[in-house]
Amino acid sequence: MERISIVCFGGTYFLSLLADLTRLKWGGKTGWRIVPGLLALGLCVHGVYVAHRGFSMGRLPISTMFDSTMLLAWILAAIELYLLLRSEKANAVGLFITPLVLVVILVGGLFGPRTAWSEDWSGASRFWGTVHAGFLVGGAACTFVAFSAALMFGAQSRRLKKKSSAKEGLALPSLETSERINRLAITLSFPLLTFGLVIGVMLNYAIGLKQSRVAISWTDPKLLSAAAMWCVFAALLNARFRPAMRGRRIMWLTFLAFAFLIFTWIGIGSLVPTAHGKPNVAMLTEGQNP
Incomplete structure (x- = not known):
């Protein structure tokens, strides 16, 4: 079904x-x-x-x-x-x-x-784990939109350089419209991803206080990749609002940020072992003693 x-x-x-x-x-x-x-x-x-x-x-x-x-x-x-x-x-x-x-x-x-990563969690742990994932999915959605806008910007820019008319293909949003969509998506994605990552760090720390050890090592490849991804998005947001950084430069930075997102979300786990997302590390339950 x-x-x-x-x-x-x-x-x-x-x-x-x-x-x-x-x-x-x-x-x-x-x-x-x-x-x-x-x-x-x-x-x-x-x-x-x-x-x-x-x-x-x-x-x-x-x-x-x-x-x-x-x-x-x-x-x-x-x-x-x-x-x-x-x-x-x-x-x-x-x-x-x-x-x-x-x-x-x-x-x-x-x-x-x-298999749910929160299968063994309960109460506040499961709630905040869900909030953590929700913010990250929201940030990912905005990043996908920013990536799409960057592609549309590139296609329209190429069409204008070739002096092709819209009649030769489907109409594309103007460069200004694509930039505006890209700017809005980036502006939304950064805080969403930041909130999601911060909540994840706090949740991991809280589990460490309960169990005398963190659920996921701070040197876990997934966490290190997420930290690098956040730095790329911070640089992209900073560049997005600098007058000198416009047009194709921003679009290439958007492609880089999108690639980091995909690598952190899917790629890193397929290349090296990571404890993130494994249900057997989620052993925190309400009222559990160390």
Whole structure:
């Protein structure tokens, strides 16, 4: 049943991408009318699936990599639909965001562990662990949007250099619009990621006080990678508001930050052993004595 649900909303998103590709090749406004409808349908099915997962677990569906990727994909699809409906004319936003949605669903469905990192936690520990994950998923969603905006900026910049008209392909947001979306997404992603990381550090420290040892070593590769990622995002935010750092430089920094996010979230765990996200390290329960 789970696979059928994922195929249903994933297939609907894929159909919306095909409709966008059809408009890219043959033009016309038919695909433009179909895309928002398909996205809305996929969002409804996807939302029901995520809600069902949450009710069945009795908590926010975010405590496993599988659930967090499904929620992240839903947020990205919702943002895409908002941008499409907000636009006054047909544009190519879907060609940049929908593939990311599909990749997130595919990676989560095929490789995402379904074992909760908070399985042995209870009370405040589980609550703050969920808040920690929630902030990180929110920050990741904003980073994905910033990455999409950087791609749109690059595509539009290349089109303008070649002096190509919008009639030769789908209309792209202006450079100013792409920069504005990128700036807003970066401005939101940094505090969300910061809050998520700080809560994670405090939670790890609290577990250490209870157990006389931290759940995850401070030299764990995942924690070191997260610290490096935070530094990259801090540099990106600082550069984002410097007048001298605009245009392509910011977009390349956005690509770097996105790469660090993906590496920290997925890549580091596949390269070196890490205790982060393993349920056997989450041994803290309310009232437990050292």
